[in-house]
Amino acid sequence: GIQVEQSPPDLILQEGANSTLRCNFSDSVNNLQWFHQNPWGQLINLFYIPSGTKQNGRLSATTVATERYSLLYISSSQTTDSGVYFCAVLNTGNQFYFGTGTSLTVIP
Amino acid sequence: DAGVIQSPRHEVTEMGQEVTLRCKPISGHNSLFWYRQTMMRGLELLIYFNNNVPIDDSGMPEDRFSAKMPNASFSTLKIQPSEPRDSAVYFCASSSGTNYNEQFFGPGTRLTVL
Numbered sequence: 001g002i003q004v005e006q007s008p009p010d011l012i013l014q015e016g017a018n019s020t021l022r023c024n025f026s027d028s029v030n031n032l033q034w035f036h037q038n039p040w041g042q043l044i045n046l047f048y049i050p051s052g053t054k055q056n057g058r059l060s061a062t063t064v065a066t067e068r069y070s071l072l073y074i075s076s077s078q079t080t081d082s083g084v085y086f087c088a089v090l091n092t093g094n095q096f097y098f099g100t101g102t103s104l105t106v107i108p
Numbered sequence: 109d110a111g112v113i114q115s116p117r118h119e120v121t122e123m124g125q126e127v128t129l130r131c132k133p134i135s136g137h138n139s140l141f142w143y144r145q146t147m148m149r150g151l152e153l154l155i156y157f158n159n160n161v162p163i164d165d166s167g168m169p170e171d172r173f174s175a176k177m178p179n180a181s182f183s184t185l186k187i188q189p190s191e192p193r194d195s196a197v198y199f200c201a202s203s204s205g206t207n208y209n210e211q212f213f214g215p216g217t218r219l220t221v222l
Contacts, residue, residue: 033210033211035213041197041215041216041218042213042215042216043199043201043213043216044213045210045211045212045213048210086151088151094164095164096141096153096156097153098150098151098152100150101150
């Protein structure tokens with residue numbers, strides 16, 4: 001199956017700081033999603049982004065499928081951004097995999 | 109829209125008992141997914157339905173697990189008999205179209221098997 005690796009595994013930010021989370025995948029993908037799992041366990045859909053760039057408020061994401069990576073940018077971080085960020089990919093064999101996640105803590 | 113609805117939110121049971129988890133997808137969505145999340149294995153896809161038909165059940169761990177989707181607005185995941193290693197959070201997600209389009213997750217059911 002496809003390998004989906006996220007970095008960094010853990011990140012601590014001061015409120016107001018910016019950050020970039022990375023998702024690398026080992027094979028071609030047909031789609032890619034970013035999720036935020038909040039401290040209460042809820043999985044929230046952030047971006048559906050098989051390629052290109054999208055922005056939603058303080059968050060934006062870029063996927064370069066030909067180079068097998070995606071980036072999630074968080075600007076002006078807030079304590080409510082804390083949680084785990086997952087990317088998930090669908091490979092060409094129609095198998096869906098979640099990455100290992102980046103655990104983000106934003107401190108006031 | 110109410111989003112994906114799952115019940116119960118928490119379930120505590122004893123080893124050997126039957127457990128049934130329920131999911132109501134977002135109205136109009138025709139794909140439904142069941143996932144399991146544990147500390148050891150992360151998020152794993154168990155089974156995927158499209159138009160009420162199971163398309164990929166390769167993630168179902170063993171015969172003790174079964175899933176059904178009798179209609180477009182309801183699905184169940186059953187574990188019989190349950191074992192302590194089944195303890196996990198079980199998520200249901202739904203999407204429109206086919207082929208793992210943008211998925212929306214329910215709140216999850218936290219299952220504890222004693």
